[in-house]
Amino acid sequence: MTAPHAHGAPANGAPPPPPPPPQVRASSLLTVLAAGGAIAGFLIVVVYGWAAPIIEHNKAVALQGAIGEVLKHPTQVDTLFVAGDTLGTQLPAGEDPKRVERIYLGYDADHRPIGYAIAVGEPGFSDVVRVIFGYDPATKQLIGMKVIESKETPGLGDKIEKDSAFVQQFRGALTPLAGVKPDRHKAGDKTQIDMITGATISSRAVIRIINNALTRLGPALERYSQEAK
Amino acid sequence: MTETRPMDDLLRGIWRENPIFVQTLGLCPTLAVTNSVENAVAMATATFFVLVGSCFFASLFRRYIPNEVRIATFVLIIATFVTVADMMLEAIVPGIHKALGAFVGLIIVNCIILARQEAFASKNPVGRAVLDAIGYAFGFTIAMLIMSSIREVLGSGSFLGYHLFGKGYEPWVFFTLPPGGFITLGSVLLFLSWFYKRREAREKAIELRMAA
Numbered sequence: 364m365t366a367p368h369a370h371g372a373p374a375n376g377a378p379p380p381p382p383p384p385p386q387v388r389a390s391s392l393l394t395v396l397a398a399g400g401a402i403a404g405f406l407i408v409v410v411y412g413w414a415a416p417i418i419e420h421n422k423a424v425a426l427q428g429a430i431g432e433v434l435k436h437p438t439q440v441d442t443l444f445v446a447g448d449t450l451g452t453q454l455p456a457g458e459d460p461k462r463v464e465r466i467y468l469g470y471d472a473d474h475r476p477i478g479y480a481i482a483v484g485e486p487g488f489s490d491v492v493r494v495i496f497g498y499d500p501a502t503k504q505l506i507g508m509k510v511i512e513s514k515e516t517p518g519l520g521d522k523i524e525k526d527s528a529f530v531q532q533f534r535g536a537l538t539p540l541a542g543v544k545p546d547r548h549k550a551g552d553k554t555q556i557d558m559i560t561g562a563t564i565s566s567r568a569v570i571r572i573i574n575n576a577l578t579r580l581g582p583a584l585e586r587y588s589q590e591a592k
Numbered sequence: 593m594t595e596t597r598p599m600d601d602l603l604r605g606i607w608r609e610n611p612i613f614v615q616t617l618g619l620c621p622t623l624a625v626t627n628s629v630e631n632a633v634a635m636a637t638a639t640f641f642v643l644v645g646s647c648f649f650a651s652l653f654r655r656y657i658p659n660e661v662r663i664a665t666f667v668l669i670i671a672t673f674v675t676v677a678d679m680m681l682e683a684i685v686p687g688i689h690k691a692l693g694a695f696v697g698l699i700i701v702n703c704i705i706l707a708r709q710e711a712f713a714s715k716n717p718v719g720r721a722v723l724d725a726i727g728y729a730f731g732f733t734i735a736m737l738i739m740s741s742i743r744e745v746l747g748s749g750s751f752l753g754y755h756l757f758g759k760g761y762e763p764w765v766f767f768t769l770p771p772g773g774f775i776t777l778g779s780v781l782l783f784l785s786w787f788y789k790r791r792e793a794r795e796k797a798i799e800l801r802m803a804a
Binding site: 387391392395396399400402403406407410411413414415417418421422425489490512513514516519561 | 656657658659660661664665668669671672675679680682683684686690694769770
């Protein structure tokens with residue numbers, strides 16, 4: 364509908380121009396966003412201050428449990444620090460204690476070394492997969508494997524953690540490991556690990572992580588074991 | 593328009609406008625973490641906390657938030673609550689936090705929350721906004737419970753980790769996998785739409801009879 368010709372309106376019948384929008388000052392937009400950001404930051408810092416020590420503690424407990432699992436429940440565990448290609452019981456001088464890589468050496472009741480627990484992470488399918496595994500340098504066999512951190516797809520990739528048949532294979536497996544499809548598994552070959560159908564990339568990641576860690580740390584572990592004898 | 597009662601604000605999101613089953617919003621967590629009841633409950637609790645908390649603040653500050661920066665401010669509020677929820681879950685229930693993985697962080701982009709802030713909380717007083725948010729959060733929780741119960745019972749043969757059937761039951765693993773999520777959601781939606789249609793038809797029949 365056209366509006367009746369009002370006084371002063373354009374003669375061609377076009378509607379009058381809309382009233383100008385209320386002026387918004389840039390400073391008020393900035394103030395709101397800055398205040399919101401400051402409050403949000405403050406809240407997060409407060410909660411972080413409360414949660415961080417608890418999370419640290421939980422992680423330490425979980426790590427202890429994982430070491431126990433992959434080294435078949437040692438009675439004593441020594442922490443070793445990695446410095447270059449050597450291991451030592453002392454924290455290397457001038458290193459940040461939070462960044463030094465640690466390896467855990469477990470002993471049985473007769474104080475004989477069982478093996479080393481090594482925790483390492485590398486990219487998997489969706490994020491970094493962290494695994495811990497027990498390794499005996501004398502026989503080059505694994506003692507156990509446990510995934511301690513992964514964001515792999517629920518129902519598929521997370522089977523590397525939940526599928527006990529997959530996890531069991533690492534017990535007594537001979538390194539370096541080789542991932543194979545279940546139907547190509549050669550009986551008696553202890554280096555072969557059956558990959559999970561539907562989680563090939565995640566399975567392969569676990570195998571790769573262990574192999575890479577042993578290529579990198581294997582010589583140091585062997586040397587340390589020799590010296591300990 | 594008739595005046596809305598507080599109960600309407602609360603009940604609307606639970607049934608008539610259920611975010612999952614009626615509006616089909618926020619399907620990402622509905623499909624992703626309903627493979628077990630435990631995960632679904634944790635996810636629903638975290639979403640509850642974020643939804644109610646952020647609608648409260650969006651409504652409280654509605655007069656001070658200029659229109660131009662409202663979405664940026666809403667997302668800031670949501671992200672703060674999600675970060676807090678994420679840290680609290682990790683501190684209190686580390687196992688479940690690990691199981692939910694990236695999906696806790698993804699609550700930030702759950703469209704139910706932004707939709708309630710934008711459509712309701714930013715235009716209504718705090719009390720109504722919180723009631724509305726609680727209703728929607730319950731609606732989301734109920735939907736998550738229905739989905740996860742079906743999927744866990746069929747897919748793992750258990751409920752909340754307790755095995756329901758004997759050893760002879762071969763779990764229907766398909767239901768814990770992503771396609772199982774889609775099929776379950778589709779089936780529930782189909783059932784609900786059949787249910788509504790039937791009720792509608794019945795009501796019509798009664799009306800006709802009354803008229804006659």
